[in-house]
Amino acid sequence: MSSRNSLVRRTPGSGGTGETATAPPSGREPGWWAPSPERARTLLLVAARPTITALAATVVLVLLVMLTTGTDLxxxxxxxxxxxxxxxxxxxTVGRTTLGLLPLVPTAVLVWLAARECARAVPKRPTSIELGWLVGAVLAGPLLxxxxCLAVTGDAAGVTPLETPGPIAAFGWVLVLYLGAAAAGISSRAWGSLCALVPIEIPEWAVLGARAARRTVLRMLGCAALATVIAFFAQLSRLDGAYQQAHDPTDVIGMTxxxxxxxxNVxxxxxxxLSGATVLFGAGSVGLFGVTGGHMPVLPALIPVPQGPASPWWSVLLLVPLAVGVLAGxxxxxxxxxxxxxxxATLTCAALSxxxxxxxxxxxxGQLGAVGWVGVDLLMLVVLMVTWLGFGGFVGMVFARRFLAGHAEDYDEYDTDDYEDDDYYDDTDEHDDYADDPVEYHDAAVEVDAELVTDLDDDLEVSVAAAGSDTEPTDEIVDVEVVESDLPDGDKTPGR
Incomplete structure (x- = not known):
């Protein structure tokens, strides 16, 4: 018997070459407090790059404004x-004026930069320790x-009327924003690993509801943006009044x-x-069912805000959140x-939205100086939003069950969860022939020439006598041991 005619069992870590895996070098592996040098460089970039980019943009913007307006540097x-x-x-707080209503565009850009950097640094199969290091890196740069900045504002108290903000509010906002950025970045690349950290099992309806909530929020914001654009062009005649405080082109550019x-924010x-809640402007308010006069800042962004008494047809706009909820249902x-x-799942969608x-x-x-508190009535927003989205979601769900049940059955028939191994079973003619007649397929497969030699991974050669040939069996025929556990289930031959 040739020494090559033996069954080679591959061991894990051999890479398919039959070589034994080399043992890892002896020594104590680094603990959770000591990441590898390559990982440490990645974490350093996560901590430094978004912060440095934001700081550089801030310095350029401030210097540009100060040089343009002739302010002392x-x-x-x-x-x-x-x-x-x-x-x-x-x-x-500048002097006696508190500015708490701040623009959201810079905040959104900073959070997006941190989330993108975090997503790039997520390992393929992260552990809880690696995710902890990554979250710490995302928070380290902004907190530092x-x-x-708090120290600088404290030192400049004698030069400028700017008061130093409270450290609890400052660090609290930074923690909330960048924890959200870290969660968004990690979930975009390793949603399964993030869910694995939850101590309880997440039900399927919760996942479906969360995905539907994301689409619902985007649709509602899209409808609000469209309504804002339509209202802006409907009241375009107020544009001249919005720029009445501008004295030169620089003021016009700054206000724009x-x-x-x-x-x-708008x-x-x-x-x-659109949900029926009221937007407060200090003592004034604006809603679908009434407009109360009050002091409003003169700004082009506020041109879409309606004036005068509420029109009866404004209540029709309540169909917008209802329609968004029905679509989600x-x-x-x-x-x-x-x-x-x-x-x-429908209730989860409404609640998360x-x-x-x-x-x-x-x-x-937030607070806007002498105007007062500006923003949506939070209590009305919660009650009305969950009502419209929840009620509309149940209506849409019942409609889909009653009139679209056939489409749902077609969808579930090819549920991806039931066919996780579809990539292995290719839909080829050979597979179809085997399914039609397994016995005939097997007989055709074993009718080979007596001189045919099959080379398995260059380490296994087996000579097989042709079925039905005149050649008598001799002692040269090699008995081959077949281990069924090494073969895929779909390739097992019936009757063997």
Whole structure:
């Protein structure tokens, strides 16, 4: 018997070459407190690159504004520190004026930069320790820069009327924003690993509801943005009055840029109005059922805000959140079919969507000097948003179950969870022939020439006598041991 005619069993870690895996070098492996040098460099980039980029943009913007307006550069450090804090939604007090209503565009850009950097640094199969290091890196840079900015504003108290913000509010806002950025970045690359850290099992209806909530929020914001654009062009005649305080082209450019920075705040307020809630402007308010006069800032971004008494047809706009909820219910009714968890998924969608709008409303509101508190009525927003989205979701789910049940069955028939190994079973003619007649397929496969030699991984050669040939069996025929556990289930031959 040839020594080559033996069955080679591959061992894990051999790479398919038959070689034994080399043992790892002896020594104590580094603990959780000591990441590898390559990983340490990655974490350093996560901590430093978004912060340095944001700081550089802040310095350039402040210097450009100060040089354009002819302001003394001695207050530049305090202005840079105040701009950094304002970009993170930290309320500022200048003299006796408190500015808590801050634009959301810089905040969104900073969070997006941190989330993108975090997503790039997520390992393929992260562990809880690696995720902890990554979250710490995302928080380290902004927290350090916030501490520096607080110290700078404290030292500049004698030069500028800017008061030092409270450290609890400053660090609290930075922690909340960048924890959200870290969660967004990690979930975009390792959603399964993030869910594995939850101590309880997440039900399927909760996952479906969360995905539907994301689409619901985007649809509602899209409708609010469209309503804002339509209202802007409907009241375009007020544009001249919005620029009445501009004395030169520099003021016009500054007011226009400021309006663009506050545009997300306006869209969030429009979403609240579409749900039936009221947007407060100090003592005044604006809603679908009434407009109360009050002092309103003169800004081009506020041109879409309606004036005068409320029109009766404004109540028709309540169909917008209802339609958004119905659409989410139809999607959940089709994808979940008649499962008992479908109503819970609909309720989860409404609750998470409402919670998201509550967070956005908090971010888009605040104290605005002498005007007072500006923002959506939070209690009305929560009650009305969850009512419209929840009721509309149940209506859409019932409609999908009753009239779209056939489509849901077709969808579930090819559920991807039931065919995880479809990539292995290719739909070829050979597979179809085997399914039609397994015995004939087997007989045709073993009718080979007596001189045919099969080479398995260059280590296994077996000579097989042809079935039905005149050659008598001899002692040269090699008995081959077949281990069924090494073969895929789909390749087992019947009757063997």
């Amino acid at each position: 001695t207050s530049a450090p305090a202005a840079v520190a105040a701009t950094w804090l304002a970009a993170h939604q930290v309320p500022l 820069m916030t501490a520096v 840029l400021l309006s663009l920075l506050y545009l997300p 869209v969030i307020g429009a979403a609240g109005i 139809i999607e959940l009714g089709r994808t979940s079919d008649d499962r008992p968890g479908a109503p819970w 409402t919670f998201t709008f509550l967070i956005l409303a908090i971010l888009g509101s």
